[in-house]
Amino acid sequence: MLKRDAKPQSTVTTILARNPCMGSIALETRTGRVISEDNADTTIHPGNLVQMMGMLILMEKIQAGDLRLSDTITIPAAATAAGGSPFRLRPNERYTVDDLFFGLALESAGDAAAALAIHASGSVDSFVSAMNRRASKLGMKATRFSTLLGAGASGGQEPDMSTVRDLSILARELLKYPDVLRYTSCRERTFREGTLTIRNHNPLLESLKGCDGLAAGVSRIGGFSIVATAVFDGRRVLAIVAGALDRNTRNAMATDLLTKGSAAGNTAGKVPAAANTAPAAFATPARPDVPRSKPPSPAVQITSDTAAGDRAQAFLKDQKLDWGRPIRVLKTPTNWYRVEFRPAEQGRERVLLVNPENGNAEMPGAR
Numbered sequence: 001m002l003k004r005d006a007k008p009q010s011t012v013t014t015i016l017a018r019n020p021c022m023g024s025i026a027l028e029t030r031t032g033r034v035i036s037e038d039n040a041d042t043t044i045h046p047g048n049l050v051q052m053m054g055m056l057i058l059m060e061k062i063q064a065g066d067l068r069l070s071d072t073i074t075i076p077a078a079a080t081a082a083g084g085s086p087f088r089l090r091p092n093e094r095y096t097v098d099d100l101f102f103g104l105a106l107e108s109a110g111d112a113a114a115a116l117a118i119h120a121s122g123s124v125d126s127f128v129s130a131m132n133r134r135a136s137k138l139g140m141k142a143t144r145f146s147t148l149l150g151a152g153a154s155g156g157q158e159p160d161m162s163t164v165r166d167l168s169i170l171a172r173e174l175l176k177y178p179d180v181l182r183y184t185s186c187r188e189r190t191f192r193e194g195t196l197t198i199r200n201h202n203p204l205l206e207s208l209k210g211c212d213g214l215a216a217g218v219s220r221i222g223g224f225s226i227v228a229t230a231v232f233d234g235r236r237v238l239a240i241v242a243g244a245l246d247r248n249t250r251n252a253m254a255t256d257l258l259t260k261g262s263a264a265g266n267t268a269g270k271v272p273a274a275a276n277t278a279p280a281a282f283a284t285p286a287r288p289d290v291p292r293s294k295p296p297s298p299a300v301q302i303t304s305d306t307a308a309g310d311r312a313q314a315f316l317k318d319q320k321l322d323w324g325r326p327i328r329v330l331k332t333p334t335n336w337y338r339v340e341f342r343p344a345e346q347g348r349e350r351v352l353l354v355n356p357e358n359g360n361a362e363m364p365g366a367r
Contacts, residue, residue, distance in 0.1 A: 014221070016043065016045045016243050017243045017244065018245065019244075020244060020249050022044045023038060023041075023163065024038045024239070024241045025239070026238065026261045027237070027261070028235065028236070029229065035261045039164075042163060043142065044162055044164065044222060044242040045160060046150055046162045047150040049150065050131075050148065051104055051148070052214060052215055053135065053170060054116070054131065055101075055105065055174060056173055057127070058097075059180055067097060069101070070097070070098065071096065073095055073096070073115050073119045074093075075091055075111075075115050078114065078123075079111050079112075079115035082111045082124075082148075086103075086196065088111070089112070095115070100115055100116050101183055102186065102189045105186070106189060106201070107198045108149050109198070113149055127148065128147065132144065135166075140169055140170060141166070142161070142165075142166050143162040146160050159222075167227060171214055171240070175214075175229065179336050181213050181336075182336060184213030185355065201216045202215065202216040204226070204255060208230060208258060210231050210232055211230040212229065212231070212360070214227045223243040225240075225244070226250055228255075230258050239257035239258045239261065241254045308354040313326070315362075316352070323342070324342055325341075326340060327340055327341060338351060338352075
């Protein structure tokens with residue numbers, strides 16, 4: 001149970017958490033159609049759900065070629081002061097962007113987030129400013145970021161503010177990069193030659209079949225929150241619960257929203273303002289039969305992997321679709337597989353995405 005501090009240390013004392021929660025929303029990610037919502041525009045403290053914006057900016061920099069997963073970062077002293085991390089990074093240690101991204105996604109590691117921010121933008125403050133600019137462009141009108149991981153309301157910092165509707169806009173944008181699910185679906189990862197293991201904070205990865213992201217956490221002033229997503233029969237559903245007083249209520253509500261969403265079909269609802277156009281480097285059509293507007297990124301590599309093609313065909317069989325044999329399998333920068341089939345009429349391409357972590361396949365339109 002979240003404890004309400006009798007004597008808060010910061011100048012901001014409002015605790016935004018209640019029973020059962022401050023706000024919730026469930027929607028279909030491809031269309032943005034809302035399946036269920038409750039107090040979706042109520043102000044919340046998002047806590048470390050803030051990390052989704054950091055992940056989005058990093059993915060956009062990777063797509064633009066400004067950042068590579070193989071880049072090696074020499075840990076600056078400023079990053080080690082961030083704390084709140086199982087890494088306990090030391091100055092001048094060396095990690096790849098890929099390694100630190102796992103630390104950010106699985107454990108909300110403060111020092112990993114700071115090292116990535118400094119590497120990408122020169123300083124933590126510059127990165128947070130970029131987070132706010134991106135939120136504004138996405139139309140997240142009720143959102144203000146002050147920190148990398150929602151650790152505000154301490155040391156005089158203002159708390160991060162948002163709403164579950166704004167977070168749904170952010171989550172949909174992030175899911176346009178299916179490669180991010182390589183991190184958010186990973187349950188644990190080892191570092192330092194097997195001497196350090198970090199584990200994912202998202203409990204729904206274990207308890208709900210099909211769940212593969214995105215973020216979960218708790219803060220002293222914001223309660224227990226989660227952004228969860230899962231694929232049901234090729235259709236991706238998103239559920240957000242924010243400001244619960246305990247983790248069990250949060251988890252049960254998110255599971256219930258996703259389960260109801262899986263059965264809701266094309267239930268109509270209010271569409272969040274996020275654009276639905278995939279970024280260029282990971283570009284896939286909104287539907288598997290819609291022409292691709294841009295060619296694959298040069299970072300995408302052709303591979304002879306047959307398991308991905310076989311898994312894609314098994315998925316099509318389950319969906320009672322016959323697209324024939326794959327004509328090409330592409331490996332994306334973070335190891336997802338893009339399986340391409342012979343185009344349909346008028347040159348409309350057919351594509352499936354295959355997750356290497358769990359073998360799940362989905363149509364790009366399900367994201």
